[in-house]
Amino acid sequence: MENEFLKGRKILIVEDDLSSRLYLNKILEKAGVIILNAGDGQEAVNVVLNNPDIDIILMDIQLPVLDGYSALSKIREANKDIIVIAQTAYGLLGDKEKIINSGFDDYVIKPILSQNLIEKLVTNLKR
Numbered sequence: 237m238e239n240e241f242l243k244g245r246k247i248l249i250v251e252d253d254l255s256s257r258l259y260l261n262k263i264l265e266k267a268g269v270i271i272l273n274a275g276d277g278q279e280a281v282n283v284v285l286n287n288p289d290i291d292i293i294l295m296d297i298q299l300p301v302l303d304g305y306s307a308l309s310k311i312r313e314a315n316k317d318i319i320v321i322a323q324t325a326y327g328l329l330g331d332k333e334k335i336i337n338s339g340f341d342d343y344v345i346k347p348i349l350s351q352n353l354i355e356k357l358v359t360n361l362k363r
């Protein structure tokens with residue numbers, strides 16, 4: 237369902253697992269989001285450098301080339317204000333503190349449910 241608050245926003249999905257990426261694309265497409273994709277941390281950095289108008293990055297933590305933490309720190313060198321939400325696997329409880337201490341704005345736990353994701357994005361945009 238199209239979301240009035242998310243419609244026309246630009247969101248970068250960083251995810252190396254193809255089926256997870258397609259799943260997230262489907263949810264955000266329905267909401268009316270303009271979607272960019274990256275399959276590893278370095279690609280994410282490059283996409284951000286080329287697209288300074290991204291509203292939110294949805295960043296997987298376990299990624300090839302550069303992991304989510306390293307990609308975030310490079311992205312922060314270029315853009316301190318962009319909202320970056322980590323995607324973390326269920327059960328990795330120790331990750332939560334590390335994620336917030338590393339400068340992510342928020343996190344979502346996999347498997348990601350459509351309604352939770354939409355709410356999380358809207359909440360962070362309204363902050």
Ligand SMILES: [Mg+2]
Nearest residue numbers: 252296298299
């Ligand atoms: Mg991954």
